[in-house]
Amino acid sequence: MSPSDHAAGRDQETGRAHAVLAETADLPAPWAAICGASVGVVQGRWNGPRGLGSADPCPDCVRLSQG
């Protein structure tokens, strides 16, 4: 896996960004992040400003997405 294979999900309660597999990003909400968290919003790519470039990317998703 690489960061470009993921979409950026957002946990609306915490504001934390999580990585969602791009191939599941077209499914209805909520989405399961690769760390197991449930996210209510998917917005853009994980390797963009809403994901890895955001203020609070999930450390588990960062580690898992960079495998």
Ligand SMILES: [Zn+2]
């Ligand atoms: Zn996560």
